[in-house]
Amino acid sequence: MPNPTAAMLVIGDEILSGRTRDANMHYLAGQLTEVGIDLKEVRVVSDDRDAIIAAVRALSGGYDHVFTSGGIGPTHDDITADCIAAAFKAHIDIRDDARALLQAHYDRSGLDLNDARLRMARIPDGATLIDNPVSTAPGFSLENVHVMAGVPSVFKAMVASVLPTLTGGAPLLSRTLRLMMGEGDIAAPLGVFAAEFPDLSVGSYPFQRDGSYGCNIVVRGSDATLLERAMTTLEARFPG
Amino acid sequence: MPNPTAAMLVIGDEILSGRTRDANMHYLAGQLTEVGIDLKEVRVVSDDRDAIIAAVRALSGGYDHVFTSGGIGPTHDDITADCIAAAFKAHIDIRDDARALLQAHYDRSGLDLNDARLRMARIPDGATLIDNPVSTAPGFSLENVHVMAGVPSVFKAMVASVLPTLTGGAPLLSRTLRLMMGEGDIAAPLGVFAAEFPDLSVGSYPFQRDGSYGCNIVVRGSDATLLERAMTTLEARFPG
Numbered sequence: 256m257p258n259p260t261a262a263m264l265v266i267g268d269e270i271l272s273g274r275t276r277d278a279n280m281h282y283l284a285g286q287l288t289e290v291g292i293d294l295k296e297v298r299v300v301s302d303d304r305d306a307i308i309a310a311v312r313a314l315s316g317g318y319d320h321v322f323t324s325g326g327i328g329p330t331h332d333d334i335t336a337d338c339i340a341a342a343f344k345a346h347i348d349i350r351d352d353a354r355a356l357l358q359a360h361y362d363r364s365g366l367d368l369n370d371a372r373l374r375m376a377r378i379p380d381g382a383t384l385i386d387n388p389v390s391t392a393p394g395f396s397l398e399n400v401h402v403m404a405g406v407p408s409v410f411k412a413m414v415a416s417v418l419p420t421l422t423g424g425a426p427l428l429s430r431t432l433r434l435m436m437g438e439g440d441i442a443a444p445l446g447v448f449a450a451e452f453p454d455l456s457v458g459s460y461p462f463q464r465d466g467s468y469g470c471n472i473v474v475r476g477s478d479a480t481l482l483e484r485a486m487t488t489l490e491a492r493f494p495g
Numbered sequence: 496m497p498n499p500t501a502a503m504l505v506i507g508d509e510i511l512s513g514r515t516r517d518a519n520m521h522y523l524a525g526q527l528t529e530v531g532i533d534l535k536e537v538r539v540v541s542d543d544r545d546a547i548i549a550a551v552r553a554l555s556g557g558y559d560h561v562f563t564s565g566g567i568g569p570t571h572d573d574i575t576a577d578c579i580a581a582a583f584k585a586h587i588d589i590r591d592d593a594r595a596l597l598q599a600h601y602d603r604s605g606l607d608l609n610d611a612r613l614r615m616a617r618i619p620d621g622a623t624l625i626d627n628p629v630s631t632a633p634g635f636s637l638e639n640v641h642v643m644a645g646v647p648s649v650f651k652a653m654v655a656s657v658l659p660t661l662t663g664g665a666p667l668l669s670r671t672l673r674l675m676m677g678e679g680d681i682a683a684p685l686g687v688f689a690a691e692f693p694d695l696s697v698g699s700y701p702f703q704r705d706g707s708y709g710c711n712i713v714v715r716g717s718d719a720t721l722l723e724r725a726m727t728t729l730e731a732r733f734p735g
Contacts, residue, residue, distance in 0.1 A: 273525030
């Protein structure tokens with residue numbers, strides 16, 4: 256059975272303006288690879304209602320899972336929760352379970368649960384809360400979309416909360432052969448090799464070190480025996 | 496007149512598997528902001544012909560410019576040039592101008608311009624070459640799509656080659672006010688402020704330092720006078 260597929264949607268003007276370097280994509284990609292969910296596409300859109308709704312609908316329809324990051328805080332530019340509700344035509348309002356979490360949290364910290372903070376309790380009907388052990392305000396899963404914070408420490412904590420609830424597949428295994436040869440010199444035999452192992456993915460990633468060209472040949476697949484056989488073949492063809 | 500819009504398409508299994516952390520998106524975002532081209536969307540897709548063609552068509556139709564990175568080397572997984580040609584139904588083959596560049600380069604290095612390296616001279620009819628001062632093999636622009644390498648040093652050099660040929664708009668200016676207050680405490684007055692300056696974009700980016708909450712309020716726009724007036728207003732409302 257093929258692995259489940261996934262897409263990620265990163266929401267935030269600060270990424271597109273170059274102010275902030277996104278860190279969540281790389282983290283999620285690694286985590287999904289470990290649990291055998293194939294990340295097939297990532298989109299980054301701005302804090303724009305129409306853009307978010309269109310992307311959520313397209314990705315939700317195209318993949319088994321969608322993971323979003325960003326736009327679930329208390330300020331006016333945090334519109335993700337309402338956009339997800341709109342994408343699925345779900346009703347959204349302050350929900351009692353989320354409000355109770357926030358109330359307890361702010362009671363402990365001696366801060367006021369004001370209207371702005373209460374926005375973080377806006378959760379669509381039918382959604383399941385995602386635990387946030389870092390700063391309490393929860394994420395949520397609605398249909399096949401998992402809505403998480405953009406702050407990297409909170410994003411990571413939410414990924415750790417939601418991934419164990421999903422059914423993964425065979426973890427993608429990866430082996431690398433490092434060659435101190437230019438890609439142009441190995442491309443032909445590498446193409447032959449890739450064609451001989453159609454169930455594996457074979458990538459070539461060039462680098463330059465101290466003026467010499469090299470490349471990392473990365474072979475990926477979920478069948479450990481097949482991968483081992485492929486690497487033995489590859490090493491025999493590119494000895495040394 | 497509004498600024499031209501742009502999208503970026505990052506092509507490569509290695510990003511989606513978490514093996515490689517993309518660096519080109521952040522770089523391009525910063526460069527486009529400086530020349531007044533608004534980056535509206537980024538997509539990352541795998542080395543898959545149908546996925547690349549569909550993304551190129553969608554983004555080319557939706558934005559003034561599309562910038563791609565990745566998949567233009569000599570190996571079997573480098574399929575970007577052929578996919579771009581297919582997306583625009585353009586003919587593609589080894590082109591004399593690109594072959595001449597490569598021939599001169601490999602003659603200088605004493606290397607053989609073999610069939611694999613010649614693949615890097617596959618350029619669609621009607622495309623304009625993009626200069627590559629790092630490793631010679633050119634990128635190209637076809638219609639409104641600018642096709643560049645994934646290796647960060649080469650990507651940067653190609654961006655430097657292509658951006659001066661495009662008409663930008665007013666550079667996006669950005670000012671930041673750093674507040675040692677939680678987002679929940681400033682969200683209400685910040686929302687009022689944002690509504691008073693509809694021609695500016697107002698973002699709030701929270702952080703935690705030494706156990707205290709703070710946030711950076713980032714105000715962006717292309718009108719320097721308006722931005723100055725907004726910052727004076729903002730500083731008066733959040734003194735200290």
